[in-house]
Amino acid sequence: MPTTAPTAHALSDVTASDGSLRRFLHGLPGVDAVGLEARAASLGTRSIKTTAKAYAIDLAISMVDLTTLEGADTPGKVRALGAKAVHPDPTDRSAPATAAVCVYPDLVGVAKEAIAAAGGAGKVKVASVATAFPAGRAPLEVKLADVRAAVAAGADEVDMVIDRGAFLAGRYLKVYDEVRAVKEACGTSARLKVIFETGELSTYDNIRRASWLGMLAGADFIKTSTGKVAVNATPANTLLMLEAVRDFRAATGVQVGVKPAGGIRTSKDAVKFLVLVNETAGEGWLDPHWFRFGASSLLNDLLMQRQKLATGRYSGPDYVTVD
Amino acid sequence: MSDKTVKTERLSVFKTYKLYIGGKFPRSESGRVYEVSDSTGNWLANAPQASRKDARDAVVAARKAFGGWSGATAYNRGQVLYRVAEMLEGRREQFVNEVAAAEGLSKAKAAAVVDATVDRWVWYAGWTDKIVQVVGGANPVAGPFFNLSTPEPTGVVAVVAPQESSFLGLVSVVAPVIATGNTAVVVASEKAPLPALSLAEVLATSDVPGGVVNVLSGRTAQIAAPLAAHQDVNAIDLAGADEALAKELEIAAADNLKRVLRPQPVDDWFATPGIDRMTAFLETKTVWHTTGALGAAGSSY
Amino acid sequence: MTIEKRSSAFEYAPAPESRAIVDIAPSYGLFIDGEFTEAVEGKVFKTVSPSTEEVLSEVARAGQADVDRAVKAARKAFGTWSALPGSERAKYLFRIARLIQERSRELAVLETLDNGKPIRETRDTDLPLVAAHFFYYAGWADKLEYAGFGPDPRPLGVAGQVIPWNFPLLMLAWKVAPALAAGNTVVLKPAETTPLSALFFADICRQAGLPKGVVNILPGYGDAGAALVAHPDVDKVAFTGSTAVGKQIARTVAGTKKKLTLELGGKGANIVFDDAPLDQAVEGIVNGIFFNQGQVCCAGSRLLVQESVHDELLDALKRRLSTLRLGDPLDKNTDIGAINSAEQLARITALAEQGEAEGAERWSPECELPESGYWFAPTVFTNVTQAHTIAREEIFGPVLSVLTFRTPDEAVAKANNTPYGLSAGIWTEKGSRILAVANKLRAGVVWSNTFNKFDPTSPFGGYKESGFGREGGRHGLEAYLDVR
Known part of the structure; x- marks a missing residue:
């Protein structure tokens, strides 16, 4: 697999100054909202065949970052989640594990243990949101401390939020520097997912600029949203980010992953997102290493669909586990 | 030498009537003229007999003028057409005489014709900046689009002017063509071309850019045929063509799919014209623009 | 690429x-x-x-x-x-x-x-x-x-x-x-x-x-x-x-x-300026010429692309065309169906061959055509000039001719340089340019930043x-x- 280390590439010089970064980001092709949404909708009408559907559902399960991000999270809740991530379907051990569990930094340790206890160590990653998630409104040193704590507790992946205030104020270099600093804090052991909170960036032009900004700063993944605002992952904003990683790899040779998060609840939706991946970025991204779903309730729907495909009967909520 | 001079009436100065092409007054390229008489057969003047080449030159001039005239603001075109009315009003007596002679009318009736003709220019002057609003508009399409239909001039229009109503009828077919931004090549009434040729002098002195109206006199069938077949003419008004000629011209016009306005029976040129003569030479352009949402914002913490 | x-x-x-x-x-x-x-x-x-x-x-x-x-x-x-x-x-x-x-x-x-x-x-x-x-x-x-x-x-x-x-x-x-x-x-x-x-x-x-x-x-x-x-x-x-x-x-x-x-008929120009929303323009080009196998009178059969973005756009277009799915028209996943008749197929084939013979560069994505029925692979011609037959005649098939321009004036002149005047497309993020270019195009339907949109309330004609x-x-x- 290609590495994603922020090495020197064709675009290294665009981050030399605030001005050059701004010129670069504003020089990216604009996005026509109507055309983008029409394309996303049109890809949503693809239908995939039954054998491919089984593959798609297993692939989707293996791409889930099983997430709990509540103020009321407890070790008990996280332990249950860790066990479920390793063996999502208690009645069918052939069900693939999810890609990761995603928790707050203080629960990383608990998650690690739970996964290990269920036999998923090394297989199911632990991702931790950090940098004063979800608002990101804290001094840089606090954010970095947040990251370091998560990494120290064993997080394999860090999901940071960008400073949307700085971005919307046009202070792109500040956002860039912050992502760089967090990347550095992740060291070599943790992959960095950069959350844009697309609902707050609001325009597609902003989402494209943020995508390139994040990738230039060394993001291993670009991620739509926190799940905490009104508009989270949509087919259109995910399609746009897939175009960005596709174009970034063409320009630099560096491959970056994409993670839509929030709002994806059904298997049907998940398959539509996989179609977007397939037809936009291509098969190189159809892998949990490069594409994730940030979700919680999605997993149960995927499992019910999986049971339906295996048995021919429709399943029900009593046959999957409550979280 | 005798001291006595013979007292005679002053010899009047005849006018040499000329074609009007591209803002200039050339003689016919053919060098030919034909006799024009009044309704009782008295010779009035010689009129130039335009050739195919004159017709071609007129089309070239009209095409050249089209960009500027169609691109002028509607307000500007209205001002120019109103200026024509002003200039015409000032030469009222001349036209009363010419129309009386050409159409065999009493001075009083000819005066009524000239007055109505002046008023017609005023009427169309007022239309230039309203027709777009009347026949264009937004279309409520089902989707995230803004969709607007606007009328645009079709281009160079060949006008076979009415044979009988040599002045009011002429202006009634020419003014609507140019009010909307088209340019015109006019074939004047064959037997009564003089008011049309004199009108050209008015147009030349009233801010109408050269080439916007071109006036040809001569044998209607001979001039109209090359115009109907001309590939750079976009439309043709057959007002002054008889049934057989109209059919022949319409067939020729099909070669490049000219817009054809067939001869319409006109009982009364004094009546308010309506907008049909304008819309006959207007295209409808519909432009779709994407709109989309302002953005999908929303913070809930 | x-x-x-x-x-x-x-x-x-x-x-x-x-x-x-x-x-x-x-x-x-x-x-x-x-x-x-x-x-x-x-x-x-x-x-x-x-x-x-x-x-x-x-x-x-x-x-x-x-x-x-x-x-x-x-x-x-x-x-x-x-x-x-x-x-x-x-x-x-x-x-x-x-x-x-x-x-x-x-x-x-x-x-x-x-x-x-x-x-x-x-x-x-x-x-x-x-x-x-x-x-x-x-x-x-x-x-x-x-x-x-x-x-x-x-x-x-x-x-x-x-x-x-x-x-x-x-x-x-x-x-x-x-x-x-x-x-x-x-x-x-x-x-x-x-x-x-x-x-x-x-x-x-x-x-x-x-x-x-x-x-x-x-x-x-x-x-x-x-x-x-x-x-x-x-x-x-x-x-x-x-x-x-x-x-x-x-x-x-x-x-x-x-x-x-x-x-x-028509020979619609789809004009792409260097500041176009490129990804959407690619979709619009595809929709413009491959919708209904290009058998559309208002098809955007001439792509006029600003020279400065020609290569970038063509790369993206070709990549996109490689994802088009040609085959059984009843399959809900099919993007490109069959040509309507053997006669039409022959006409498209002949014009495409003429394009090649006149020196334009022909490209199609890898594409398996079914054995029975009338089929023609999506085809793009580059290095096309106004003088080429494929830039002038209506092909009425899935064949796109790509021409370049340097300035808006040149784009408009080339777009209008045809006896037809049915449709045109404009791709740019600059609003004033959309209005200026749309105003100059001699075409009955102009789509800005979209293509082949129809609605019963919207007048259509050339x-x-x-x-x-x-x-x-x-x-x-x-x-x-x-x-x-």
Whole structure:
């Protein structure tokens, strides 16, 4: 697999100054909202065949970052989640594990243990949101401390939020520097997912600029949203980010992953997102290493669909586990 | 030498009537003229007999003028057409005489014709900046689009002017063509071309850019045929063509799919014209623009 | 450039729409005066599925005597139909619109079978627009005095309508709906390769209880069309098809009182500026020329791209074309269906070969063509100039000619440098440029940052040799009213 280390590439010089970064980001092709949404909708009408559907559902399960991000999270809740991530379907051990569990930094340790206890160590990653998630409104040193704590507790992946205030104020270099600093804090052991909170960036032009900004700063993944605002992952904003990683790899040779998060609840939706991946970025991204779903309730729907495909009967909520 | 001079009436100065092409007054390229008489057969003047080449030159001039005239603001075109009315009003007596002679009318009736003709220019002057609003508009399409239909001039229009109503009828077919931004090549009434040729002098002195109206006199069938077949003419008004000629011209016009306005029976040129003569030479352009949402914002913490 | 190969594990269905939903009879008659009837001369012709060459049905072929019968029936019906209160005519049209919606899946499958176009298009574009068109004009039937054509607009009489094979049912709707709303009766001749949806429409008229003779359908060839437009008792002629035939019709009706509207060919320019939203422009280019296999009069068959973004755009376009799925039109995942007929395929093939012979560079994505049926791979020609045949002649197939320009002036000059004037596209993020360029284009429909969008409220039709008159919207009523 290609590495994603922020090495020197064709675009290294665009981050030399605030001005050059701004010129670069504003020089990216604009996005026509109507055309983008029409394309996303049109890809949503693809239908995939039954054998491919089984593959798609297993692939989707293996791409889930099983997430709990509540103020009321407890070790008990996280332990249950860790066990479920390793063996999502208690009645069918052939069900693939999810890609990761995603928790707050203080629960990383608990998650690690739970996964290990269920036999998923090394297989199911632990991702931790950090940098004063979800608002990101804290001094840089606090954010970095947040990251370091998560990494120290064993997080394999860090999901940071960008400073949307700085971005919307046009202070792109500040956002860039912050992502760089967090990347550095992740060291070599943790992959960095950069959350844009697309609902707050609001325009597609902003989402494209943020995508390139994040990738230039060394993001291993670009991620739509926190799940905490009104508009989270949509087919259109995910399609746009897939175009960005596709174009970034063409320009630099560096491959970056994409993670839509929030709002994806059904298997049907998940398959539509996989179609977007397939037809936009291509098969190189159809892998949990490069594409994730940030979700919680999605997993149960995927499992019910999986049971339906295996048995021919429709399943029900009593046959999957409550979280 | 005798001291006595013979007292005679002053010899009047005849006018040499000329074609009007591209803002200039050339003689016919053919060098030919034909006799024009009044309704009782008295010779009035010689009129130039335009050739195919004159017709071609007129089309070239009209095409050249089209960009500027169609691109002028509607307000500007209205001002120019109103200026024509002003200039015409000032030469009222001349036209009363010419129309009386050409159409065999009493001075009083000819005066009524000239007055109505002046008023017609005023009427169309007022239309230039309203027709777009009347026949264009937004279309409520089902989707995230803004969709607007606007009328645009079709281009160079060949006008076979009415044979009988040599002045009011002429202006009634020419003014609507140019009010909307088209340019015109006019074939004047064959037997009564003089008011049309004199009108050209008015147009030349009233801010109408050269080439916007071109006036040809001569044998209607001979001039109209090359115009109907001309590939750079976009439309043709057959007002002054008889049934057989109209059919022949319409067939020729099909070669490049000219817009054809067939001869319409006109009982009364004094009546308010309506907008049909304008819309006959207007295209409808519909432009779709994407709109989309302002953005999908929303913070809930 | 590298093109991502599609994952073999992540295959799409064959997800065929069920053929069983449509019941095609082994033979059909002409529809005259409310009855299905054989042709007077007893002639028939076969209609085939272009994707398989399977014979779908045998259809009566109208001749001169049938045209006479149909016009007579339409004339007879005109008196009572035009005398109906507009509100009653409206309700018939609303009924028809609803019946089309109810039967839209059936009609979509039928249209796909007979025409060869993908079910995705018949299902998502053709049929919804057909129903919408009847809904739109239904509402006009009792409001004609507000349409801006005088206080008492009158119908013309019998309309003779000849339609093409590229959007069989949609073109029928464009013709029939405004004609009936205005109080005319119609005799319609569908194209010889796609007669079936019009015959199913006849059945819908029957279900709607439409009075006999108001709509008459005459499947047949060009001779029937010629007889129809020349018929002395036809008051209105409406034709959609080739410019050559359109000119012939214009000559035929010369010197008569017949009112004429023509929707003819095009060579639409799709202009991409360097500040275009590139990803959407690529989609628009694809939609512009590969929608309905490019068999669209308003297709964006000339891509005019600003030289400074030519390479970038072409790379993106080629990458995108590699994801197009060509094959069974009934498969819901199919993007590119079959060419409508062997004749059309031959024409496309010949013009493409000429493009190559004249030195343009030909490219197609890797694309397996089915063995039976009429197929043509999506094709892009680069290094094309204004002088190339493929930049001037309407190909009416999935063939894109790519030209470059340097300045907006040059783009406009090249776009307008054609005897046609139907459609154009503008791709730029600069609003003032959209307005300036749109203003200068000599084309009846201009799409900015989109392409091939249609709506019943939106007038459609061309400048210059693309025809005259407008279909759709308030403007579309004028063609069917005695406005002067």
